[in-house]
């Protein structure tokens with residue numbers, strides 16, 4: 313328990329001073345909270361004493377007691393206010409900074425990190441784990457530290473009046489600590505189980521929400537809802553089991569403190585009876601005895617979540633210790649933008665995907681990367697952007713190994729347009745501005761016009777200020793793609809990596825996208841995963857990827873003369889595009905038939 317408390321104090325870092333001052337305030341607040349009862353009890357004792365001795369009661373004492381109680385209550389609220397002011401926002405302030413820090417860390421890790429750590433895992437670290445720290449951390453620390461400081465002070469105070477009373481209180485607290493240790497052990501044991509259940513529930517929910525379109529289109533619940541239901545049930549059962557495990561320790565902890573309170577009454581009553589203690593003092597302790605351990609009772613609640621907090625901190629430390637892919641990188645400014653792969657081998661896991669790949673892409677040329685699905689085209693592009701580290705060989709841009717760059721300085725030079733565009737839940741304007749946060753509104757509009765999306769943006773309800781659904785869900789595939797091209801135009805980087813849209817985009821959108829791409833790629837070094845024959849044939853260089861190797865490279869003219877993968881690929885594409893054209897003709901004819909009649 314004290315180890316976790318120490319960890320939370322360390323976690324507070326630069327806020328420690330405020331935390332310690334808060335402890336001082338909490339200490340005074342507790343004592344000023346207890347003092348009115350003691351004053352009242354003492355005054356009552358004096359009144360009884362006077363009555364017993366037949367002496368007139370000193371009326372000034374009532375006035376003095378009343379004034380003292382009012383002042384003590386005010387002081388209690390003064391210190392409570394300052395404790396809250398100093399301590400309560402610390403958790404939120406640190407958690408906000410830590411979330412931003414984790415965001416930065418995730419930006420700098422290899423994409424392989426996200427395979428080893430599931431989305432549910434990362435999500436629960438940033439939300440649930442950090443939330444438990446920000447909400448509970450300060451409360452726990454206040455209860456544990458303040459609780460035990462108070463107990464020590466109470467025992468010392470009791471010792472001042474009566475050593476036996478102090479010993480009874482100390483015995484009760486020691487016994488309660490024993491049972492509290494049981495609560496902490498249970499909490500530490502249960503936290504990972506509970507956490508795993510929460511992770512599984514988050515993962516299953518993400519999976520379910522992502523798969524909803526498929527679930528709906530197939531008109532059935534699917535496996536995802538079954539695993540979500542199972543995860544929810546598991547979580548419920550685990551929580552019930554955990555609570556049952558805590559119950560005996562909770563009861564014994566509270567029982568030991570109540571026993572100490574009763575013991576205190578008995579000891580002080582006995583001492584008063586024997587004339588070893590004055591009646592007012594005895595009454596003061598009797599009234600105080602059942603609230604005296606209140607601060608230690610509260611520690612019980614904290615002990616329940618100590619394990620959760622401990623394991624949340626373990627997970628945060630794990631994320632913070634993630635290895636950056638640009639650990640040894642420096643900020644490099646490039647003078648040239650040619651790209652070179654030199655005997656590169658790479659695998660996402662133990663399976664090697666690219667085998668001894670070598671090629672050169674001269675600056676300001678267009679290179680089409682072609683090959684069967686799964687041959688390794690996207691993998692190749694991912695390595696240019698250093699999303700992953702190569703297993704062997706080197707990838708160089710402008711003669712510099714990509715390993716030597718920081719991610720920021722490397723990606724400053726590269727724009728990527730993916731087939732599956734992700735737009736943020738923000739305005740259209742801010743989604744485009746993502747390419748260049750310093751861009752003015754005029755520059756954003758110019759980029760949007762070049763990307764052929766200005767007109768459709770103006771037709772949206774709030775124009776450029778229209779909110780885009782998460783992931784871009786409120787826009788069509790072609791619209792999203794053009795916005796992502798506008799974003800890349802605004803970034804204006806010298807290297808552009810494009811994953812060309814496939815036949816799934818309709819002809820009109822494809823035409824607009826092609827126009828947008830021409831604006832984007834003008835005078836740059838282009839690497840395009842090409843599907844359209846026109847792009848492939850017009851490229852300065854074609855890289856034919858087959859089973860993770862560069863099977864052929866050259867221009868269209870050179871390659872079409874050779875028997876090999878490329879020739880077969882082109883024949884298949886010609887058939888596919890021919891079929892597409894026929895299909896469009898058929899569709900148009902069918903569409904026209906009713907009109908002509």
Ligand SMILES: Nc1ncnc2c1ncn2[C@@H]1O[C@H](COP(=O)(O)OP(=O)(O)OP(=O)(O)O)[C@@H](O)[C@H]1O
Pocket residue numbers: 427660661665683684685686687688689690691692
């Ligand atoms: N993140 C990943 N983890 C493990 N294996 C992966 C990962 N991404 C791709 N692969 C595997 O690497 C191989 C090459 O994939 P890649 O996406 O580079 O192919 P591609 O040629 O771009 O395919 P497509 O044209 O279908 O997009 C495939 O066998 C794929 O299963």
